[in-house]
Amino acid sequence: MNKPIAASGLALAIALSLGFLPQGETAPAKAASVSVADAAYPQRPLWGDTHLHTANSFDAFTAGLRLGPEEALRFASGEAVMTASGIEAKLHRPLDFLVVTDHSDAIGVTADLYNTPEDQLSDPTLKRWRAMMHEGGSAAYKAFREMVTAASNGTLPADFADAEKMRKTARRVWDGQLDAVERYNRPGKFTALVGFEYSLQPKGNTLHRNVIFRDGADRARQVLPFPSDGQTGPEALWDYMDRYEAKTGGRTLAIPHNSNLSSGLAFMLTDPAGGPMSAAYARRRAAHEPLVEVTQYKGDSEAHPFLSRNDEFADFGDAGWENGNAPLTTLKKPEMFAGEYVREALKRGLAIEHLIGVNPYAFGMIGSTDSHTALSSAEEDNFHGKFSNEGPGSDRINAVVNPGVKESRLGWQYQAGGMAAVWANANTREAIFDAMERREVYATTGPRMTVRLFGGWDFSARDFKGDWVKAGYSRGVPMGAQLKPGKGAPVFLVSALKDPEGANLDRVQIVKGWVDAQGQTHEKIYDVIWSEPGKRKLRKGHLTPVGDTVDLATATYRNTIGASELHTVWRDPDFRAGEHAFYYARVLEIPTPRWVAYDVVRYKSKAPEGVRMKDQERAYTSPIWYGPRT
Numbered sequence: 001m002n003k004p005i006a007a008s009g010l011a012l013a014i015a016l017s018l019g020f021l022p023q024g025e026t027a028p029a030k031a032a033s034v035s036v037a038d039a040a041y042p043q044r045p046l047w048g049d050t051h052l053h054t055a056n057s058f059d060a061f062t063a064g065l066r067l068g069p070e071e072a073l074r075f076a077s078g079e080a081v082m083t084a085s086g087i088e089a090k091l092h093r094p095l096d097f098l099v100v101t102d103h104s105d106a107i108g109v110t111a112d113l114y115n116t117p118e119d120q121l122s123d124p125t126l127k128r129w130r131a132m133m134h135e136g137g138s139a140a141y142k143a144f145r146e147m148v149t150a151a152s153n154g155t156l157p158a159d160f161a162d163a164e165k166m167r168k169t170a171r172r173v174w175d176g177q178l179d180a181v182e183r184y185n186r187p188g189k190f191t192a193l194v195g196f197e198y199s200l201q202p203k204g205n206t207l208h209r210n211v212i213f214r215d216g217a218d219r220a221r222q223v224l225p226f227p228s229d230g231q232t233g234p235e236a237l238w239d240y241m242d243r244y245e246a247k248t249g250g251r252t253l254a255i256p257h258n259s260n261l262s263s264g265l266a267f268m269l270t271d272p273a274g275g276p277m278s279a280a281y282a283r284r285r286a287a288h289e290p291l292v293e294v295t296q297y298k299g300d301s302e303a304h305p306f307l308s309r310n311d312e313f314a315d316f317g318d319a320g321w322e323n324g325n326a327p328l329t330t331l332k333k334p335e336m337f338a339g340e341y342v343r344e345a346l347k348r349g350l351a352i353e354h355l356i357g358v359n360p361y362a363f364g365m366i367g368s369t370d371s372h373t374a375l376s377s378a379e380e381d382n383f384h385g386k387f388s389n390e391g392p393g394s395d396r397i398n399a400v401v402n403p404g405v406k407e408s409r410l411g412w413q414y415q416a417g418g419m420a421a422v423w424a425n426a427n428t429r430e431a432i433f434d435a436m437e438r439r440e441v442y443a444t445t446g447p448r449m450t451v452r453l454f455g456g457w458d459f460s461a462r463d464f465k466g467d468w469v470k471a472g473y474s475r476g477v478p479m480g481a482q483l484k485p486g487k488g489a490p491v492f493l494v495s496a497l498k499d500p501e502g503a504n505l506d507r508v509q510i511v512k513g514w515v516d517a518q519g520q521t522h523e524k525i526y527d528v529i530w531s532e533p534g535k536r537k538l539r540k541g542h543l544t545p546v547g548d549t550v551d552l553a554t555a556t557y558r559n560t561i562g563a564s565e566l567h568t569v570w571r572d573p574d575f576r577a578g579e580h581a582f583y584y585a586r587v588l589e590i591p592t593p594r595w596v597a598y599d600v601v602r603y604k605s606k607a608p609e610g611v612r613m614k615d616q617e618r619a620y621t622s623p624i625w626y627g628p629r630t
Contacts, residue, residue, distance in 0.1 A: 457487055
């Protein structure tokens, strides 16, 4: 458990412009390493979470969390931990890897405030927040909301600006996290990666990034997490990453998340100043940000019905999250959606490449939890909430997330997922990072279905009768890669296996986006393979629904419909060799209960009218890109 933290100055913006160790400070010796041989090519997906908060994050601590990185790593690796409410929490299945990504802004400071004697505080606001945190319950939650609001509008108490004391707090917290990461990193069995969240949120608009290190504590200890104080975009973070790599020889990457709450700023067609995007800027963004977090508890950012009107499945996870930014200080306008959703961003990337020759948005897709509980759980039937004051047993379905705001959100609109699946050659930091960097990854909304996608020019159904995975690598490219020009139309090998402890599969789709000779973007969704083909047909471009076995009275479902495995070979029937395009697979499960349905049954909660009680969980692969000049 976390030890009490000594009193120090507080800030929600670290005033260290670079985030590097001052002269004279040294890092301890490198932790012992274990040699793990890489396979010739990935054998199975590794399951993990690249976005998790502990009590070192100011918002998580204020909401009542007292579990730190050690408990987070224990839980992710399969051990049971005790929550603050006295409930034992344990995953049904352990993860393969975890990245603890506490907010770099104000890292550890609310714990400091909580542990500072009242007579050592002079600011009345800080005294009040401290008292509210000690009171707990609704008072602590109110303090949390006030802190978030103050951070968003720049009205934090002046005592939050002592740079030297903040540096000491950040140093202590970062060192503690790195020590825990090294203790729990077991190459070949469980990988603990180093990371933090850069929580840039100008005027409440989410431009957050999770920064992942390829390296261990020996290199990461030479820096401090980089704060977003005073920044308006990710460029300063990229500078920090460049300096880190030049100084240490290490490597990093950044993963944007919650683009759906950015008020259209996440995937702009222009540069930050509003002018034309240069090739240099596009190239720099693509180099630093090879991935995007497409699904998590604050909604799903793959697609939106406003943008993809012919996509009957484009509304997953939208409920309550499409009405404004996170604090609802800016309400949504129709023109914002195109700059927020990943499918549209992939299309925008092609359009920009058509003009300047570089694609800034050629990213792979992952999911993560963004849990602020230190519990990396994406399981619908084992949902521990996203903040510690929203745990099992409470009336969290009806809880008001944004009190005092007319367009407020309710607790039932939280998602339990998602998860990151990585096709790495070994369960090590280096192999996982390298797979992320080459974008051989995919996202799920929680389940652990196994999905593979290869693109090539001469695949056929015969390949599935032999070592088709080897054929995919030897005669084609995997998800996340660029397909070089070939003869005819591209052919794709796609395979999906159900989660062995989850629901059957409904269908596999290929989502294609392309830009025509005039620079206009297009998209089309193809149902390429589905369960029970003898009973289900395509009618006017839409597939007959799979059916529904969910019993809401018991929060159960039956695998009497759907398929355990789906695979096929698909050739693009609309291919034009001169057009840039991308292709990714979307895999849908049969309908299953949401966590809300489990709560209604277990705790006899009453859900308000219109609550989404069931859904079709899914996976999104990273795209395969095609370009005529590649």
